[in-house]
Amino acid sequence: MKFISWNVNGLRAAVKHGFKTTFETLDADIVGIQETKLQAGQIDLDLPGYHQYWNYAERKGYSGTAVFTKREPLAVTYGIGVPEHDTEGRVITLEYPNYYFITCYTPNSGGELKRLAYRQTWETAFLAYINGLDANKPVIFCGDLNVAHENIDLKNWRTNHQSAGFTDEERAKFNTLLDSGYTDTFRHFYPDQTEIYSWWSYRGQARANNSGWRIDYFITSNRLVDRLMNARILTDITGSDHCPVELDIRL
Structure with missing residues (x-):
């Protein structure tokens, strides 16, 4: 199966920049989308052969996630079941017979790290959520997790130390996540790969x-490692300040 994750940074804008053509070319089984920046009824997206699931933020033009899937799930859950974390449309979970698929848009710690404390609370709650699922069946989750894990995961790591997305606190939470029984699939295949990224600022010809x-x-989940086939970062695809990432897996 082929899974795709993509932060589109505004789905209506992405549609104007060829989203549907890219979507059709990718021909994925399941696509997780982050940062749709939509409310219900603001887009009519015709994707033949796909079931569509949407989670909208209460705040207009902000956050939001979607999943487009060829395979109808057994059940769909919106959010993580914690009211303080479920107003920004950040998580959708699809349950299938032998796994869960989750799209996630992790909160950004923001300028001057104003949301770092909230981000830490979110991380703890989200890990508890996926651990609860993982106790039942394996988990596959994707998304813009708003953290560069290691120095090789960003170009200018020295000057960005303690910037949002590269604080010691955020990286430690990511370590805790992996240590809890999960695999970063790209690093599983390419542990030392440098100079491959999924997000570039719009500023400064980044x-x-x-x-x-x-x-x-x-x-x-670690117990899916023997089913992993490949993980890729599709850097040639434009239309957002993020590019899509891909997972190929036998399920």
Whole structure:
């Protein structure tokens, strides 16, 4: 199966920049989308052969996630069941007979790290949520997790230390996640790969100079490792400040 994750940074804008053509070319079984920036009824997206599931933020033009899937799930859950974390449309979970698929848009710690404390609370709650699922069946989750894990996951790591997405606190939470029984699928296949990123600022010709960050992931329960086939970062695909990431897996 082929899974895709993509932060589109506004789905209506992405549609104007060729989203549907890219979507059809990718021909994925399941696509997780982050940062749709939509409310219900603001887009009519015709994707033949796909079931569509949407989670909208209460705040207009902000956050939001979607999943488009060829395979109808057994059940769909919106959010993580914690009211303080479920107003921004950040999580959708699809249950299938032998796994869960989750799209996630992790909160950004923001300028001057104003949301770092909230981000830490979120991380604890989200890990508890996926651990609860993982106790039942394996988990595959994807999304813009808003953290570059290691120094090789961003171009200018020295000057960005303690910037949002590369604080010691955020990286420690990511370590805790992996230590809890999960695999960063890209690093599973390419543990030492450098200079491959999934997000580039719109400022300063960052993408042209490949001055980016790897903050978009596919994470799986460790017991799925022997089913992993490949994980890729599709850097040639434009239309957002993020590029899609891909997971190929036998299920």
